[in-house]
Amino acid sequence: VGLPRQAVTPSGSVGATPGRLLVDGLQINDWSREILIEAKDGGLSCVHATCAVWEDARATLSEIARWMQRFAQHDDLVVHAVSTADIVAARESGRLAIVLGFQNTSPIEDDLSLIEVFARLGVRVMQLTYNIQNYVGGSCYEPHDGGLTRFGSLVVGEMNRCGMLVDLSHVGPRTSLEAVEASTVPVAITHANPLWFHDASRNKTDAVIQAVAERGGVIGCTLYPLCTGGAERTLDEFCAMVERLAGLVGIEHVAIGSDAARGWPDTHVQWLRNGRWRPPENGEAPAWPEWPEWFRGPAQFGALIQALVDRGFSEAEAAAVGGGNWMRLFGQTFAGA
Amino acid sequence: VGLPRQAVTPSGSVGATPGRLLVDGLQINDWSREILIEAKDGGLSCVHATCAVWEDARATLSEIARWMQRFAQHDDLVVHAVSTADIVAARESGRLAIVLGFQNTSPIEDDLSLIEVFARLGVRVMQLTYNIQNYVGGSCYEPHDGGLTRFGSLVVGEMNRCGMLVDLSHVGPRTSLEAVEASTVPVAITHANPLWFHDASRNKTDAVIQAVAERGGVIGCTLYPLCTGGAERTLDEFCAMVERLAGLVGIEHVAIGSDAARGWPDTHVQWLRNGRWRPPENGEAPAWPEWPEWFRGPAQFGALIQALVDRGFSEAEAAAVGGGNWMRLFGQTFAGA
Numbered sequence: 001v002g003l004p005r006q007a008v009t010p011s012g013s014v015g016a017t018p019g020r021l022l023v024d025g026l027q028i029n030d031w032s033r034e035i036l037i038e039a040k041d042g043g044l045s046c047v048h049a050t051c052a053v054w055e056d057a058r059a060t061l062s063e064i065a066r067w068m069q070r071f072a073q074h075d076d077l078v079v080h081a082v083s084t085a086d087i088v089a090a091r092e093s094g095r096l097a098i099v100l101g102f103q104n105t106s107p108i109e110d111d112l113s114l115i116e117v118f119a120r121l122g123v124r125v126m127q128l129t130y131n132i133q134n135y136v137g138g139s140c141y142e143p144h145d146g147g148l149t150r151f152g153s154l155v156v157g158e159m160n161r162c163g164m165l166v167d168l169s170h171v172g173p174r175t176s177l178e179a180v181e182a183s184t185v186p187v188a189i190t191h192a193n194p195l196w197f198h199d200a201s202r203n204k205t206d207a208v209i210q211a212v213a214e215r216g217g218v219i220g221c222t223l224y225p226l227c228t229g230g231a232e233r234t235l236d237e238f239c240a241m242v243e244r245l246a247g248l249v250g251i252e253h254v255a256i257g258s259d260a261a262r263g264w265p266d267t268h269v270q271w272l273r274n275g276r277w278r279p280p281e282n283g284e285a286p287a288w289p290e291w292p293e294w295f296r297g298p299a300q301f302g303a304l305i306q307a308l309v310d311r312g313f314s315e316a317e318a319a320a321v322g323g324g325n326w327m328r329l330f331g332q333t334f335a336g337a
Numbered sequence: 338v339g340l341p342r343q344a345v346t347p348s349g350s351v352g353a354t355p356g357r358l359l360v361d362g363l364q365i366n367d368w369s370r371e372i373l374i375e376a377k378d379g380g381l382s383c384v385h386a387t388c389a390v391w392e393d394a395r396a397t398l399s400e401i402a403r404w405m406q407r408f409a410q411h412d413d414l415v416v417h418a419v420s421t422a423d424i425v426a427a428r429e430s431g432r433l434a435i436v437l438g439f440q441n442t443s444p445i446e447d448d449l450s451l452i453e454v455f456a457r458l459g460v461r462v463m464q465l466t467y468n469i470q471n472y473v474g475g476s477c478y479e480p481h482d483g484g485l486t487r488f489g490s491l492v493v494g495e496m497n498r499c500g501m502l503v504d505l506s507h508v509g510p511r512t513s514l515e516a517v518e519a520s521t522v523p524v525a526i527t528h529a530n531p532l533w534f535h536d537a538s539r540n541k542t543d544a545v546i547q548a549v550a551e552r553g554g555v556i557g558c559t560l561y562p563l564c565t566g567g568a569e570r571t572l573d574e575f576c577a578m579v580e581r582l583a584g585l586v587g588i589e590h591v592a593i594g595s596d597a598a599r600g601w602p603d604t605h606v607q608w609l610r611n612g613r614w615r616p617p618e619n620g621e622a623p624a625w626p627e628w629p630e631w632f633r634g635p636a637q638f639g640a641l642i643q644a645l646v647d648r649g650f651s652e653a654e655a656a657a658v659g660g661g662n663w664m665r666l667f668g669q670t671f672a673g674a
Contacts (some may be wrong), residue, residue, distance in 0.1 A: 058395045065450030068457075113402030120405075121457055 025220030025257025041304030101125030137175030145172030163336030220257025362594025410419030438462030439525030474512030500673030557594025
């Protein structure tokens with residue numbers, strides 16, 4: 001696969017400190033000190049971490065407060081990053097950079113002005129919908145995706161202005177295409193795979209992937225079993241998917257967003273699946289899916305990128321997929337207008 | 338009246354730019370462009386502006402968002418200040434600095450962690466109670482003030498840490514004394530007068546004033562008619578009160594907090610008086626009190642300070658009361674621990 005020069009330049013300091021600058025496009029762990037260490041052990045310099053899924057504005061404030069306490073409590077290990085400069089500085093100080101993001105627009109409710117408020121609190125990524133239609137658009141699970149709403153169009157513009165990256169991972173196909181059009185800067189699919197790799201509502205059509213890539217965005221290939229086909233998937237098959245996707249859209253648009261969900265009890269799946277919008281599933285005990293033995297959590301992130309090199313990726317290509325492409329996109333979007 | 342050297346040093350640049358560096362310790366206007374201009378016309382470099390009174394966390398976010406929009410819309414005229422350096426810089430650029438504050442702890446509800454969240458959003462002052470008892474302590478209007486609560490003691494400590502100035506203006510006498518004790522840094526009475534000047538629940542006992550001053554705090558003498566005795570009060574009587582208070586506690590502890598309330602219709606008084614805690618007053622049409630002709634709003638702030646000079650205050654003394662003392666206290670508290 002070819003590698004445009006642009007793709008590795010932004011990571012810059014790859015040669016300056018040992019190892020690759022690795023960035024995971026999304027993790028949704030229940031972050032304890034042990035799991036922060038797991039991420040560092042996996043060689044990661046930066047993780048985009050979810051801090052709201054179904055929460056409204058008030059509940060999100062408490063989640064952000066918990067993150068502030070976590071940053072203070074583990075300041076030897078982790079730092080809140082709101083820019084690529086912060087990520088580079090964290091790496092130089094031997095710490096893990098965390099970019100905070102939402103997997104829903106529920107934190108802003110129907111209030112456009114809250115985008116700037118949360119941006120000022122250091123939130124840098126927002127997914128336009130989680131698993132149900134909201135004020136902004138249709139989700140990937142709706143039978144009919146009506147597209148980006150009038151409010152949604154304003155939301156995308158305000159996110160562009162305030163330096164919040166648009167994430168389309170759980171978003172429906174029509175809303176996704178219209179959001180790519182509405183955004184003045186490149187957007188992300190932080191954690192999803194192509195439909196041709198595994199046929200699931202959460203995965204993406206060629207049209208959406210192509211649109212995101214054409215406008216300079218990045219697709220984070222994901223390890224979440226629902227999006228890969230399950231624990232039986234081999235590392236080789238996953239790497240082949242990354243390689244094929246890079247061949248189709250250009251390696252500068254391909255990265256990893258593992259969707260690692262470490263530390264949660266099975267009961268947390270109920271919350272993620274049902275929120276407050278539908279009753280708990282009857283007679284069904286929700287449980288986390290089984291992960292493949294080659295990716296059970298962030299500690300194996302570095303090994304996954306090494307597997308790409310073993311497969312024949314050049315060092316520069318592995319650096320781009322492993323972190324450089326996210327760094328370029330973060331640099332293009334986090335500063336705002 | 339004597340003037341300790343300490344009192345004028347912090348304002349520093351008084352000689353560097355024309356006119357005194359004037360700071361109003363509290364205004365609660367409905368801030369339009371016209372009223373921002375009024376404040377500048379009054380010679381003010383900085384105003385501590387109220388952005389929440391009865392609002393809970395969610396409603397306060399919208400109030401803060403409105404301020405962000407106001408700062409952006411009038412950025413030729415006004416700037417959000419979170420430090421004394423910001424105030425000096427605003428003055429040098431010919432703009433009015435606004436310090437945002439709450440007149441209640443309602444924005445943090447019963448959640449200690451929200452102090453840091455609002456501090457990060459740039460809120461630098463919080464009054465422990467408005468007109469009724471809350472989670473933190475007793476107000477000046479309660480028949481019995483039970484003192485600073487256990488939560489209140491934690492709130493004061495967290496405010497010290499996060500760089501939020503403790504304001505005791507509407508706070509009951511026992512809670513005030515206990516808050517002075519609890520705080521590791523000086524505190525403020527941003528807008529109240531001594532009881533000996535006018536006998537009203539909102540004014541302060543000698544014990545509270547003495548305690549605030551002894552610990553290095555500042556008392557902002559106020560123009561609000563309820564605290565002065567009404568529109569018939571003369572400028573001369575007000576200046577005599579400032580002079581007597583300076584003689585009692587030291588001029589470095591005396592400043593002005595006008596409580597200017599420009600731009601609101603009479604219906605807003607209903608909200609301030611009753612919030613959601615009691616029914617509207619029956620048969621009574623609430624109305625703003627009449628202000629004295631020598632202080633109808635922020636445009637007359639500079640003239641008020643000039644009246645102190647005309648009375649015999651030295652230029653340094655007028656600079657201390659007019660802004661230097663607030664600058665010193667802001668410098669001691671806004672950076673946090």
